[in-house]
Amino acid sequence: MRVVVVGSGFAGSILARVARVAGHDVTLVERASHPRFALGESSTPLAAIALERLAARYGLDDLHALAACGRWSERVPELRRGLKRGFTFYRHARGRGFENDASNRNRLLVAASPDDAVADAQWLREDVDTFLVRRAEAAGVRYLDRTVLDGLERRAGRFHPRGARRGAAVRLEADLIVDASGPGGFLARQLGLETALPRGALRTGLVYGHFRGVQPLRRVANAAFPAGPYPDELAAVHHLLDEGWMYELTFDHGVVSAGFVIEGAEAWRSIAERPPADAFRALTRRYPSLAAQYEAAAPVRPVAATAHLQRRLSRAAGEGWALLPHVLQFWSPLFSTGIAWSLLGVERLGLLLESAAGPSGAGGDRLTAGLERYDTLLRAEADHLRRLIEPAYRCRRDFDAFDAYTQAYFAAASYSETLQRLRPAPPETGGHWAWSGFLGATDPVLQRIFAEAARLAEKRRSEPLPHQRPLESPIDAMRRLIAPRNLAGLADPARRRLYPVDLEALVAAAGLLGLTADEMRARLPLLRGEPGAGD
Template sequence: MNSAARTDHYDVTILGAGISSTIVASILARQGLRVVMLEKNSHPKFAIGESTIPTTSGLLSLLAVRYGVPELKHLTSAAALLDNVSNTCGIKKNFGFVYHRTDAPRHPDEFNQVGAGEGWETEAHLFRQDVDAYMLHTAIRYGVRVHQNIDVTSVDLRDDGVITHTKGGRSFSSKFVVDGTGWDSVIARQEKLRTGLSEIRTHSRSIFTHMLDVRPYEECVSIDTPSKLSQGTLHHLFDGGWMWVIPFNNHERSKNRLVSVGLQLDPRRWPRRPELAAEDEFREFLQRHPDVALQFRDAKAVREWTVTGNRVQYNSHRNVGKRYALLSHAMGFIDPLFSRGLQNTYAAIAMMIPAILDAFRDGDFSVERFESLNTLQETLIRGNDQLVHSSYVSFRDHRLWNAWYRFWVLGSMYGMLAVNYVRAQRQLTGDDAWLDKVNSFEANGWIAPNDREVVDLVDRGAAVMSEVEAGQIGVEAAVERIQSLLDSADFIPPFYPIRELHKRTHEVGPEAEQRVLRWLTQEIPQHLRDKYFHFDLSILEKLHAAELKEAGAKFDEIVSDGRTLGLRLHRLASQDAAITPAE
């Protein structure tokens, strides 16, 4: 048969073969579906989205166990990546934020850090071309049929299935299609899903590349942070934007010398100048921020700068429809601040997979079955926009940033603990039903989205930032308002420290986590405990007592020692159950 006229038949067609598509493809194939994945380019290929966060890794670990795909677990920490995937990834022990005043020297106290303590499961800097290729091969091993260098042009969405058409005239027939083609999404374009962006408040554009010979920042200036800035993702903040510095060369076992560098600029404050090459714009920026420039004295870009349009934001008014679902990066994107892109991607995958499997089981692909995915993705985009837009407003003054970003710390803490809670409950009870929480709102990794009080607090914080933006209040008044909002809430743990604005660093490690978890399991307000942290303490205590007994402890010590409950929860969460490996 002439290949141009051939139609191949599958259960699911997946458009694109980036990280999201390859994960979905691997899971669906592992669950027994016949999957084809169509990629315009070929691996290995450059991709952006390099910095992970604890909820990203927590969600992926849950997906690994839930669907029996252990390779996903290999993406969840720097050590696992270096052991199993590639020796090109870096480690992320902290989020560092260093504030700079344009055309002026840095003020020594203007920095913040959220960092992991020693011994904590650490996040990673993904060298995406290797990670994505690893996942491509994983998908192939699970039986996914992959075509690279094949450009999808359109999809014919019918009542009884989908025909996917490619530039070369090939057709693929399937019951369902998943679009993972990112910002240039085939289905968003075809179905006219993109919004005009009037609903999105964040405005930013990007220029980014990979560089050699970027110096560790702590060797450039005198700065006293609990965890070395070069051991994490560094953010240089300034009025109207921020810069990321993501080292792949910061782990003793990494053989990669590259560092990812990108500038995010509000085009209203930093308009594009088409006559200026990206490298020149970067150098000009450095001249105006002399304390950032120190880090790049010897740095050289090793690839062409990627330059986005005037706004990196895009959004869709729907992300599911007749026989299709869009993955997060195809649906919308706000800004890389806080590294939430992959988090949104994995949350969408967690909700999409059971909906697809159920649709196949019941032979019913009605759109209503995918509505909660639509709502989830809209919620995540809205939440991200609120978080990032308010952050850009706060960049005008470090005092403002130092106040506002505590809502992010709070939300991230709840998000992380909610995911760990599900993982730990599964371990404690041995009940796989807990894994189904992976597709629930509770475990989507963002601020307790079902709890009005928490959401209201963040909304009220964002409203203060809107008043600042509108020129209705000044910086000092805004900081005072945020302080009183934080003081008024009964669900902010009395440590970390979130309320204490004079404390600029937050250490997140087993010890801090023990205290947080103890608070969450015993002192947290009832409305939150019932939803997110309702542990059966007696099981924990029994396990803990058995462990202490083994170590020869006396009974009194056993009952009085509640401090290690948190550590136990964390250990349980990070172990997960044995996963059936790929055949």
């Protein structure tokens, strides 16, 4: 079978390589060339387990290395990265320095790993994407960079993309064409896929860059920072602001990736009137502690801006074509879902390409049926992610409510990862965890939890006066709500918003996975991503 993948970011390059290992003739097409800058830099445990499954199934040992920061540092040290131990959140008040106390009234830390060796990584995409393209070429993938595709025909059951490369005409044939590019991708234009953004949906813009000389907040703010499960800045750091929020991702070579996510058209207009570098600086100056962090910082590349982050297309796949998840939809970088969801798409398409490797007729029928399943599941996940993310934006000004709401996300993430590492995939997935819904998208219990969590957050927002609010605190209400999926000891006021990876809490909750405490203890080594974990 002839496969064409459009876009050579990490997901496109991995998919091209997987398809080649599965026995197909593969062409990988890239409009630009590597190395190049790209966003989407923060990995998660669900991304790690997808990488490990891909590594085990297709013999791609380098993907196993990229799944944990310790292995990465040992096996591919030439690729720059950052140590990511978890998720850090701060709530700022405009015009005032960051304030905090022993109870962490404006600070939340949630660890994603017990130590540095198995921690996630911040991906310097310039290095990672280049590395993965070269690995795809070494596996036998035909790679065409500086190639602009501008036409597509379908004849005799095949797609025929055409374009130009360095002045020469390019004509390709594809039994399957996959768009792994990004906003306004090739297939969306050529197939006339409609946008499917809901009316009244979240709208945010982004001002972003890479900087040197950034100081961690805990070094410049005159506030309490009780000892947490990891150093605050070795994480995906989120500064919650009146206008939206700011992210910071620290790389080991001293560079910080930072961006302001600005909500609403009116707030964005005041930003868009300035050059991006001036807008970034002006935003830091609204918050004295951020201004102190960036006082001596300098960009290592031009600061840039994107006016509208949200995108959604009407379909994810059809006969002979598919979009990777990030092409179907992008909603927000708030919970670092992008890498993991894209890798799930790669896994699923890899499994479909395996099924299509048999006799041409039967293989084609299996591929068509599989693409229908792929389309249905991705669209359900896209809806789920939007419903998961938007309430967090709405309650960000009330840190008690925000803290409580995020516990639902962390319950879903930790439950999904632990379930996939310790239990076999259920029959409805065909024995492959890749076909389970991302972050609980097909789990009725988690669906109910998110719906009720959103309702509670909205109820608190609509009742701003203390005497109007229920006697039960947001965190107590959330602890009760997430109990059926709370493996990690979350929503516990006694932890004072500092959540380590607690293996004893996991053992105590073994029954939620249908295990005894002894069975759970025996399986704990699988959580470190040793070969054989997952399917």
